[in-house]
Amino acid sequence: MAREQLQNLSEPMYYVLLSLQEENFGYQIMEDVKNKTNGRVTIGAGTLYALLARFETNGYIIQTKEVERRKMYKIATLGEEALYKEFQRIKNLYNDGKQLEKNKENQHEKNN
Amino acid sequence: MKKTIDTISYLPCAYKKITKLFEKKASEGYVLKSWDIKGDVQYYSTSPRNIQYCVDFIENYSAEYIETCAFYGWEFVYSNSEFMIFSHEGTKIQPLQNDEETENYMIRRGLLKNMKKRISKQIMFYAILPLVYVFAPYGLRMDFATQSFFPELIIPVTFLCVVSYYCMLWLLLNRMQRQSNFNINTGILSKKFILLPADLIFAGGFLIDTLLTSSNVVGSILGFALITLFIFPFVYLYKSVSNF
Structure with missing residues (x-):
């Protein structure tokens, strides 16, 4: 079966890959994402396990071992590339959006 | 008391409609017991209850998955080769699927x-x-x-x-x-x-x-x-x- 390439990563996808920079398992990933984002992003159990299965099929992550029925995963090279690509995309969005901030500042100065 | 009430033809795309139907039935006092792939739904009658349902299409689920769901308040109800059903009784909690x-x-x-x-x-x-x-x-x-x-x-x-x-x-x-x-x-x-x-x-x-x-x-x-x-x-x- 041909590997599906994800165009853009959704927020949960991004954080799951980010969390898998270190070897991790299901529940721990959910908690890790929650902590990293100060509770802003929470991932439902169904979403997480569906993502793990999808990423594994796509070769974005690999299963390293199984400890007490818990599957441990780690990000693979393909996943790292996708994560970095998404990071660059977000960075570009941010840089492009800076113009908005400048416009708002100029408008504020004019009003004053 | 076990009682077969409905026959529901299953299509994954109608899952939201199906969960609403199960929730309505629970509020009327019929709690879902099983729902097989042929469409036969079994309920058991009880007092009206406030139950939230979730139809999940995860493939190759594991015991770890069921345990994690239970930890977050979703109790396993039933599964077959195509879907799983989870339920939660009481106040609304974070859905299983949120992406x-x-x-x-x-x-x-x-x-x-x-x-x-x-x-x-x-x-x-x-x-x-x-x-x-x-x-x-x-x-x-x-x-x-x-x-x-x-x-x-x-x-x-x-x-x-x-x-x-x-x-x-x-x-x-x-x-x-x-x-x-x-x-x-x-x-x-x-x-x-x-x-x-x-x-x-x-x-x-x-x-x-x-x-x-x-x-x-x-x-x-x-x-x-x-x-x-x-x-x-x-x-x-x-x-x-x-x-x-």
């Missing part, structure tokens, strides 16, 4: 899997039709003297039509459900797109076939009546899905 992109992906996969099953069932069902075509004319004392090559093509052509019809239907359903956030009434869709056209193609095909192969008009009409008997299972299916 729209992933949810859509899973529904698409579930729908594809379901459609494949339906198509293979149809193929199996219509595989017995050639036998009817071969033996029914003898039974009805039809005249084969005028038989030509053309009628022999009708079976494979109609067969092909129905299979491609189901494939197109899957694409159409998928698109419509995505546009409406997976909340379309499956009963209406089935009535419009699945049952009538497919059965009419076959009944019509048989009528044309018998008319061409036989000079006996009464025999042809009897043949048409015979093929309409095949429609009954579909009528039953339609009645069950129109419960929505």
Whole structure:
């Protein structure tokens, strides 16, 4: 079966890959994402396990071992590339959006 | 007390409608026990309860998954080869699925899997039709003297039509459900797109076939009546899905 390439990563996808920079398992990933984002992003159990299965099929992550029925995963090279690509995309969005901030500042100065 | 109440024809794209139905039933005092792939739903009667349901299409689930769901408040209710059902009683909690992109992906996969099953069932069902075509004319004392090559093509052509019809239907359903956030009434869709056209193609095909192969008009009409008997299972299916 041909590997599906994800165009853009959704927020949960991004954080799951980010969390898998270190070897991790299901529940721990959910908690890790929650902590990293100060509770802003929470991932439902169904979403997480569906993502793990999808990423594994796509070769974005690999299963390293199984400890007490818990599957441990780690990000693979393909996943790292996708994560970095998404990071660059977000960075570009941010840089492009800076113009908005400048416009708002100029408008504020004019009003004053 | 165990009680079978409904028969619900299952389509993954109607999962939101289905969970709402289960929640409504629970508020009326009928708590879901099981819902098999044939569509038979078993409830047990109890006092009215406030239960939240979730139909999940995860593939190759593990004990770890069920444990994690339980930790976050989702109790496992039932599973089969296509879906799992979880429930939570009490105040609303975080849903199992909270990423729209992933949810859509899973529904698409579930729908594809379901459609494949339906198509293979149809193929199996219509595989017995050639036998009817071969033996029914003898039974009805039809005249084969005028038989030509053309009628022999009708079976494979109609067969092909129905299979491609189901494939197109899957694409159409998928698109419509995505546009409406997976909340379309499956009963209406089935009535419009699945049952009538497919059965009419076959009944019509048989009528044309018998008319061409036989000079006996009464025999042809009897043949048409015979093929309409095949429609009954579909009528039953339609009645069950129109419960929505």
